[in-house]
Amino acid sequence: RQEVYRELRKKPSTTRDGVQVDLLMNAGLAVDLPQLAEAGAAGIGLFRTELQFMVASTFPRAEAQEKLYRDVLEAARGKPVTFRTIDIGGDKVLPYFKGAIQEENPALGWRAIRLTLDRPGLLRTQIRALLKASGGRELKLMLPMVTELGEIAQAREIIDREVRHLSRFAHHLPTSLKLGAMLEVPSLLFQLDELMKAVDFVSVGSNDLFQFVMAVDRGNTQLANRFDTLSAPFLRVLKQIADAGIRNHTPVTLCGELAGKPISAMALIGLGFRSISMSPASIGPVKAMLTELPLDELTAFFDDNLMAPAQGLPMRALLQAFADDR
Numbered sequence: 001r002q003e004v005y006r007e008l009r010k011k012p013s014t015t016r017d018g019v020q021v022d023l024l025m026n027a028g029l030a031v032d033l034p035q036l037a038e039a040g041a042a043g044i045g046l047f048r049t050e051l052q053f054m055v056a057s058t059f060p061r062a063e064a065q066e067k068l069y070r071d072v073l074e075a076a077r078g079k080p081v082t083f084r085t086i087d088i089g090g091d092k093v094l095p096y097f098k099g100a101i102q103e104e105n106p107a108l109g110w111r112a113i114r115l116t117l118d119r120p121g122l123l124r125t126q127i128r129a130l131l132k133a134s135g136g137r138e139l140k141l142m143l144p145m146v147t148e149l150g151e152i153a154q155a156r157e158i159i160d161r162e163v164r165h166l167s168r169f170a171h172h173l174p175t176s177l178k179l180g181a182m183l184e185v186p187s188l189l190f191q192l193d194e195l196m197k198a199v200d201f202v203s204v205g206s207n208d209l210f211q212f213v214m215a216v217d218r219g220n221t222q223l224a225n226r227f228d229t230l231s232a233p234f235l236r237v238l239k240q241i242a243d244a245g246i247r248n249h250t251p252v253t254l255c256g257e258l259a260g261k262p263i264s265a266m267a268l269i270g271l272g273f274r275s276i277s278m279s280p281a282s283i284g285p286v287k288a289m290l291t292e293l294p295l296d297e298l299t300a301f302f303d304d305n306l307m308a309p310a311q312g313l314p315m316r317a318l319l320q321a322f323a324d325d326r
């Protein structure tokens with residue numbers, strides 16, 4: 001198998017009928033970087049910057065942040081990298097963060113963009129480090145756990161201020177800056193067109209989005225097999241997101257665990273996703289599926305089944321049968 005995947009690396013990342021789909025990888029630490037070439041990823045679709053904070057015993061200094069981001073961009077050799085601003089709080093606690101509070105529902109609590117907008121010093125330091133590290137290159141930034149569009153506007157103000165500050169001191173700035181939002185909170189589903197217009201790209205965090213759509217704790221093993229990520233309601237949600245991206249010419253990607261299993265990656269591509277980001281070990285198996293996939297047939301399958309699954313069968317079973325038949 002490993003041999004097969006290595007061979008596949010040289011092949012174009014397209015379906016059997018020639019539609020290109022970018023397969024990116026998720027990463028978070030310097031040790032992940034060699035995987036970029038080994039797995040043959042098209043870039044880093046999600047760089048989880050909080051990991052540097054989680055393995056440290058105090059807040060990483062601005063210089064250490066900048067060094068990591070520069071190392072990542074060097075290792076990427078021009079391939080796109082999307083940095084997510086720190087997604088801490090909730091269950092990702094930093095023992096040294098004195099401001100942390102006890103919460104009854106940490107997943108719904110003071111975390112991610114909510115926390116960093118309340119502690120803008122943290123965000124400012126990180127953004128400055130990212131801007132400096134990206135001098136002369138493109139910078140792609142995305143915000144975790146966005147709930148309202150106002151949060152994007154607030155973050156943008158902070159970013160703009162840092163850009164002005166650095167240009168005043170004649171720093172080498174990024175050649176372009178793209179700002180994206182993660183779609184993890186259902187409130188955004190009811191303002192998809194506004195969301196698509198408010199950002200340069202959207203990335204679906206399907207781990208959290210599934211948790212919030214189904215009201216099921218993503219870490220609760222008791223419930224792990226009860227609800228299906230390939231159930232019709234969740235697939236319809238994903239289709240609406242993909243459609244809104246196409247309608248508004250806003251690139252949409254997905255970077256949750258869903259992207260890493262061949263059967264669910266197949267479903268995502270059938271629903272309209274043309275870029276997905278996964279753990280590096282998944283790229284080989286997903287690419288093996290991709291190059292065999294007759295997308296025209298899968299599109300017709302969804303046209304027939306998404307709103308009215310054949311014989312009332314679960315979508316997962318229908319998708320599995322589609323895959324087995326081909």
Ligand code: PEP
Binds near residue numbers: 087207209255256
């Ligand atoms: C997600 O929620 O799907 C996601 C990619 O972010 P994380 O798993 O880091 O919460």
Ligand code: MG
Binds near residue numbers: 144205
């Ligand atoms: Mg998430």
